[in-house]
Amino acid sequence: MINGNLKSNYAADERVLNNRYKQVFVYGMALLLAVFGALANDYLILIASKMGLLLIAVVGINILTGYTGLVSLGHAAFVAIGAYAVTIFQNVTAGIIPDGIMIFFAVPFAVFLAAAIGVIVGLPSLRVKGLYLAVATLAANFIVIFLIEQDVFARWTGGMVGLTTNAPSLFGWVLDTKREMFGLIAVVGFVTLLAAQNLIRTRIGRAFIAIRDRDYSAEILGISLLRYKLTSFSISAAYCGLSGALFAYFYARILPEQFELDLSLELVAALIVGGMGRTMGPVFGVIIIVMVPEVIKITFGAITGDAAGMAQLRAPLQEIAFGVLLVVFLLKEPLGINQIVDRMLRAANRWPFARG
Amino acid sequence: MGQFAQFAINGLMSGAIYALIAVGIVSVYKATKVVNFAHGYLIMFGAYFYYTFAVIVPGQPWAPEWLASWQPDWMVEMKGDLGMFSPLGAVLDWLANLPRILLGLLGAVLANAVVGRIIERTLMRPLMGQSVFAMIMVTVGLISIMSGGAQLIWTADADFVPHIAPNTPIRFELFGTMIFLFGADLVNMVIALLLFGGIVAFVRFTKGGIAIRATAEDQSTAYSMGISVPQVFRRAWVLASVTGAIAGAILATRNGISPSLGLFGFSVLAIVLMGGLDSYVGVFIAAMTVGVLEAMTQWQLGGNWAEIVPYVAVLVVLIWRPHGLMGQKEVERI
Numbered sequence: 001m002i003n004g005n006l007k008s009n010y011a012a013d014e015r016v017l018n019n020r021y022k023q024v025f026v027y028g029m030a031l032l033l034a035v036f037g038a039l040a041n042d043y044l045i046l047i048a049s050k051m052g053l054l055l056i057a058v059v060g061i062n063i064l065t066g067y068t069g070l071v072s073l074g075h076a077a078f079v080a081i082g083a084y085a086v087t088i089f090q091n092v093t094a095g096i097i098p099d100g101i102m103i104f105f106a107v108p109f110a111v112f113l114a115a116a117i118g119v120i121v122g123l124p125s126l127r128v129k130g131l132y133l134a135v136a137t138l139a140a141n142f143i144v145i146f147l148i149e150q151d152v153f154a155r156w157t158g159g160m161v162g163l164t165t166n167a168p169s170l171f172g173w174v175l176d177t178k179r180e181m182f183g184l185i186a187v188v189g190f191v192t193l194l195a196a197q198n199l200i201r202t203r204i205g206r207a208f209i210a211i212r213d214r215d216y217s218a219e220i221l222g223i224s225l226l227r228y229k230l231t232s233f234s235i236s237a238a239y240c241g242l243s244g245a246l247f248a249y250f251y252a253r254i255l256p257e258q259f260e261l262d263l264s265l266e267l268v269a270a271l272i273v274g275g276m277g278r279t280m281g282p283v284f285g286v287i288i289i290v291m292v293p294e295v296i297k298i299t300f301g302a303i304t305g306d307a308a309g310m311a312q313l314r315a316p317l318q319e320i321a322f323g324v325l326l327v328v329f330l331l332k333e334p335l336g337i338n339q340i341v342d343r344m345l346r347a348a349n350r351w352p353f354a355r356g
Numbered sequence: 357m358g359q360f361a362q363f364a365i366n367g368l369m370s371g372a373i374y375a376l377i378a379v380g381i382v383s384v385y386k387a388t389k390v391v392n393f394a395h396g397y398l399i400m401f402g403a404y405f406y407y408t409f410a411v412i413v414p415g416q417p418w419a420p421e422w423l424a425s426w427q428p429d430w431m432v433e434m435k436g437d438l439g440m441f442s443p444l445g446a447v448l449d450w451l452a453n454l455p456r457i458l459l460g461l462l463g464a465v466l467a468n469a470v471v472g473r474i475i476e477r478t479l480m481r482p483l484m485g486q487s488v489f490a491m492i493m494v495t496v497g498l499i500s501i502m503s504g505g506a507q508l509i510w511t512a513d514a515d516f517v518p519h520i521a522p523n524t525p526i527r528f529e530l531f532g533t534m535i536f537l538f539g540a541d542l543v544n545m546v547i548a549l550l551l552f553g554g555i556v557a558f559v560r561f562t563k564g565g566i567a568i569r570a571t572a573e574d575q576s577t578a579y580s581m582g583i584s585v586p587q588v589f590r591r592a593w594v595l596a597s598v599t600g601a602i603a604g605a606i607l608a609t610r611n612g613i614s615p616s617l618g619l620f621g622f623s624v625l626a627i628v629l630m631g632g633l634d635s636y637v638g639v640f641i642a643a644m645t646v647g648v649l650e651a652m653t654q655w656q657l658g659g660n661w662a663e664i665v666p667y668v669a670v671l672v673v674l675i676w677r678p679h680g681l682m683g684q685k686e687v688e689r690i
Binding site: 123130131138142269312313316326327 | 502503505626663
């Protein structure tokens with residue numbers, strides 16, 4: 001129960017972290033991340049970086065699917081566009097823009113390009129809804145990856161064999177270890193999460209929620225569907241583009257097949273498992289979606305002792321676990337882990353009185 | 357012109373198979389309002405079951421010999437005095453394979469029907485009345501389960517299966533050019549068209565079909581009129597998995613079996629949306645159009661451009677007609 005939440009001016013009321021619990025939680029988490037980044041071993045850093053990269057994209061999907069209610073099964077395309085745009089930009093303008101400040105041109109370029117293409121892909125959303133939109137975005141994903149693989153563009157995109165990426169440099173400080181990259185990813189991830197939380201408190205965010213709840217009613221209230229649906233698409237595409245840009249910096253090489261339908265489904269699955277339309281949903285979802293295959297890998301390795309014949313059973317098992325996770329959450333807990341956490345917090349708050 | 361005709365015929369033949377796959381998606385949608393994203397993987401299961409019953413089972417030591425290769429005396433005699441590559445030879449080769457082909461088809465249909473029933477009972481029935489989004493995402497989760505499951509059961513190796521029909525080459529002249537076809541492809545097309553027609557007739561004229569259409573119109577009214585809606589659901593899923601099994605067997609003979617067969621489902625999904633989700637006629641037109649367009653793209657631009665034809669086509673059609681070519685427009689009330 002939040003009490004003592006008295007505010008004496010409007011500035012305090014308008015803050016993103018408008019009560020002490022949120023402040024303690026957010027600052028505490030920031031501190032925890034800093035300590036983690038300094039102390040964790042390389043394996044944990046790698047896993048956490050993977051989560052961070054996925055998180056930024058899932059936050060984007062959350063704005064589109066969770067808040068605006070538009071289903072997309074093609075957002076991996078925007079991650080691909082971000083990753084390729086940042087690398088190609090850097091390759092083309094190398095020598096013109098100094099390396100130390102390159103990241104401040106390349107990343108915004110990638111984000112804007114993803115947002116612009118997001119508007120184009122979002123155009124069908126004005127005509128079609130729900131399932132038709134899901135298939136339209138799925139088609140867009142196939143087309144984007146197909147174009148990247150074509151020989152015509154291979155001069156820039158590297159075709160099927162992909163591209164070698166560059167390490168980012170902040171004013172001459174080259175982030176070439178995974179730990180340094182984790183720092184960058186953690187900071188960007190934290191900022192995007194807070195930015196998303198802030199977005200839904202604004203006029204734009206409220207318009208999104210109105211569209212999700214009933215789009216015709218929203219239109220009658222004077223919300224322009226054209227404007228806000230496309231805004232939602234471009235914002236979520238921008239988040240995915242940012243995730244892609246960091247993805248390209250994080251890994252030594254990008255391949256077109258990394259951005260196929262599997263990634264799109266993973267993004268949506270993470271959102272569903274975590275909880276749609278909630279700020280912390282993507283965080284919980286990403287942790288589960290990244291951890292489950294790792295846990296399977298570790299336990300499987302412990303049981304079979306890395307026997308050669310058994311190793312090929314692992315990939316299908318991970319795939320099955322992913323599907324089972326999605327199905328079980330949809331059947332048993334459609335609001336995701338966020339709902340479970342809410343319930344637990346509520347029970348703790350009311351203890352020893354009412355439960356649930 | 358002759359080459360055009362050759363590619364158009366090739367396109368129509370693959371279009372017929374698209375239509376056969378699409379009929380499964382449309383039937384499930386009509387009865388349950390669920391669009392099955394995992395239909396491609398149901399087809400993959402059909403293909404693997406065909407492989408199991410037509411290749412693995414006859415290859416076992418306990419299987420009778422005539423199952424793997426049927427060689428009665430009269431066949432050996434006829435084969436003895438035949439030259440190489442004669443059409444009769446191809447027919448005789450096919451006859452020798454006939455027992456295992458029949459076993460394969462029968463096994464695939466039955467096993468896939470069981471799989472369809474299990475999916476319907478365990479995953480779809482509990483979601484009756486839930487949001488469409490949840491149902492769609494369950495089928496998306498099913499994709500991972502089925503593709504992982506297939507790799508676990510059959511391993512990911514690609515393999516080949518016997519053709520369903522004698523694979524004699526057929527040549528004839530049209531517009532002054534030789535047209536070249538394979539007998540098996542032609543029979544596949546006929547099977548696909550017959551099944552498609554049969555299902556449309558079933559939905560149109562039989563009692564069970566009318567129940568499906570009534571449920572599509574309004575679930576609760578259908579319930580109150582004494583139609584068992586769960587039974588309609590079950591029937592639709594079994595129908596989809598049975599047509600999927602045959603489509604899978606046909607696809608397996610054309611491309612060999614591999615886990616990537618499941619990806620067919622996505623292009624067929626695009627075709628279904630293009631035709632209109634609840635219209636058999638629209639879907640048939642869309643399937644044939646996409647089949648021909650693919651063949652034309654293959655002819656003019658090269659093979660790999662053909663793979664995005666269904667996706668480009670569905671985007672164009674959806675912007676022009678949001679509910680597909682002949683889909684029923686939904687009327688929303690606020």
